[in-house]
Each structure stands twice: as C-alpha cells, then as structure tokens.
Amino acid sequence: MIEVGIVGGTGYTGAELLRILARHPGVKIQAITSRSEAGQPVAEMFPHLRGSLDLCFSEPDKAELGDCDLVFFATPNGTAMQSTPALLASGVRVIDLAADFRLKDPAVWERWYGMPHQCPALLEEAVYGLPELNREAIRDARLIANPGCYPTAVTLGFLPLVEAGAVDPSWLIADAKSGVSGAGRKATTGLLMAEVGESFKAYSVAGHRHAPEITQNLKHFAGVDVGLTFVPHLVPMIRGIEATLYGRLVDASLDIQGLYRDRYAGEVFVDLMPGGHPDTRSVRGANLCRIAVSQQGQDGVVVVQSVIDNLVKGAAGQAVQNMNLMFALPESAGLESIALLP
Ligand SMILES: NC(=O)C1=CN([C@@H]2O[C@H](COP(=O)(O)OP(=O)(O)OC[C@H]3O[C@@H](n4cnc5c(N)ncnc54)[C@H](OP(=O)(O)O)[C@@H]3O)[C@@H](O)[C@H]2O)C=CC1
C-alpha cells in the first residue's frame, strides 16, 4: 500500500482527493491536514465519507508527513514550495495541485503570483503532470506540478493541432468557462449564489495567471513561440470547464478528426466525440477530458470544444492519475467512475 498524506484536506480539491483515495485499492491515507479543523474527525465535516475514512484532521506541522511515501498539496499557491525541499530530502515524493512548480522560469512565477519563489532550484526537476504529454517522465518523478484546471482543458484541446504544426501558432484563441468551485471553498462575496446566479461574465480579460502556463505548454510542443488569447468566464454552475478553442488551419483540407483520433488513441482519459457538442455534465465527477473538433466554413478555422470536471481531470483525478504512474499502479486505479447525470 502507498502511504499518502494530504495537506489541505478541507478544500474542494482536498475533499475530492479524499473521495477518490478512500476507495483506491493501492492507497492508505495516513494524514490529512487542516489548520482550522485540526482534531476534528474528517467524516464529521464530510458525512459522505462516513464508513470510508476513520481519521481526524491534523495540524500541517504535526502530521508526520515525512513518514509518507507521497504527499499531495491541495493548498493555496505558495504553500507547497515552503516544505517540498525537506520532504524530498526525506525521500517523500510530492504532487502539488497548486501552481508552485508549474512555471519553469522563476521570474515569470514572481510576475504572475506576486511572490518570490522559495526553491527555484527545483523548477527544472519538477515534471508537469499532464500524462497525455509527459507520461514517461511522470513515472520517475519525485516532484509533480499538477496542471491548472483551465490549462488542462485548453492544452489537451489544442495539443494535436499544435504538435502537428497544423495551425498557425501565432493565432490561437481559448474562450473558457468555469463553474464556481474553480475558485475554491473560501467565503468570497463575488461567489455568493445571489452574485453568480442567473448571470455570466468574463474576468481577468487583461491577463490571467493560467495564460503563461498554457503558453509554456503549447510552446513546448510547437517548438516555436505561440500567440494565445485566453479569456476565462465564470458561469453559474458548480463543477465543470468548457473551453471553446479556435485556430487557423495551415491546410484547410486536413483530416482533423483523424489527427485527433490518432493522437489520443489509447488514452483512457481523453474521449474524442465523432461530432456534436460535449457538455460539462457529461464529465461531472469523472476523470475525463471530452473533446469534439470541427471546421467552420471553407476558410480553415478549426473549432475545438473541450470539457472537463475542474475538480477531477482538472485537479484531484489528474493528481491520482499521476500517482498511479509514479508508483507503477494501473493508470486508471481509483478513477473508473462514470459521470453523474443529471
Ligand atoms: N478548485 C479547483 O477547481 C482547482 C484548484 N486548484 C488548486 O488547488 C489548490 C487548492 O484548491 P482548492 O481546493 O480549490 O482550495 P480551497 O481554498 O478550497 O482549500 C484550500 C485548503 O488549503 C488549506 N490551507 C490554506 N492555507 C494553508 C497553509 N498556509 N498551509 C496549509 N494548509 C493551508 C485549507 O485548510 P485550512 O485553512 O483549514 O488549513 C484548505 O483545506 C489551489 O492552489 C488551487 O489553485 C487546481 C486546479 C483546480
């Protein structure tokens, strides 16, 4: 059994890790931290875990994380980088669900996250945990930077086109929409039901911190600079991201359906639809990115629709997929649940 610790067990991604790991056949949860709920039984806060998990929350500094095989950080940006060097030194592997190790350039990190990086020497070693891109490197990694939610939907949506050089890399548009759980569990006026219900708006139009992450990914497999316009929106639903992506085909006669089919052949957690319009509820609760691709008109504009559950393929499910690879378990262990309808 892999012995795991979770730092930040009361947040939405931490709770989702607990839901998945409580029934994972190869995992024993050793420690779950919360500063605000330390000492409280986890199943008292999360009754859906009654009978599945018999542990109390503990303070992060008392959780004996150094005895675990793996520690997940489901904490705000800038938290994992404080304790990751010591954990790695004691032989513990780390998966950070936040952004601390996603950007390779510490100056870019500081510009977008507003704080200096505490361990820039680890940025080179950290493996970006998108299995469909980095599967082999993930297997041997000590430190995984679990991708952001929008970057997962957008990168998987654009990947086949950009990797094949099939679109103009200087003209890529990502129009993305997220449910409110993407903003975490902390109380915020702007996330009250009366504020977000029956309304729909764009935000961070001047620049969002996921833009450099997506650009870093696309540039990596395009081999050239990319020009990306990324606009996130907040929609009145709880879970889910829908990203509508636009590119200009270099050759309008390209078989784009075939390109996607070949790229994602054998990928259990990417579903290419033959057409139609994937909706977020078709992936709710599932570790899946569902994609449809089409061409509009004769002028070579390709439109990709990519949907994920932000808390599953966009966070906790992807983290467990990475863990499975790191510990040579079946990649889909613990991740077989089908989406919930309605
Ligand atoms: N929500 C989403 O869809 C996604 C989130 N992420 C990222 O995952 C991370 C967690 O997100 P989410 O679950 O939504 O966040 P939440 O705000 O819902 O939860 C944060 C958790 O971290 C704990 N925490 C806060 N500060 C500290 C600290 N300094 N030291 C230790 N623990 C701390 C909190 O518990 P307590 O205060 O009691 O200790 C809480 O359990 C974030 O970095 C987020 O950006 C990534 C992809 C998607």
Ligand SMILES: CC(=O)N[C@@H](CCC(=O)OP(=O)(O)O)C(=O)O
């Ligand atoms: C709806 C909403 O507010 N979404 C968050 C992004 C989700 C997130 O938690 O960001 P990471 O994936 O980088 O951790 C935002 O726009 O800041």
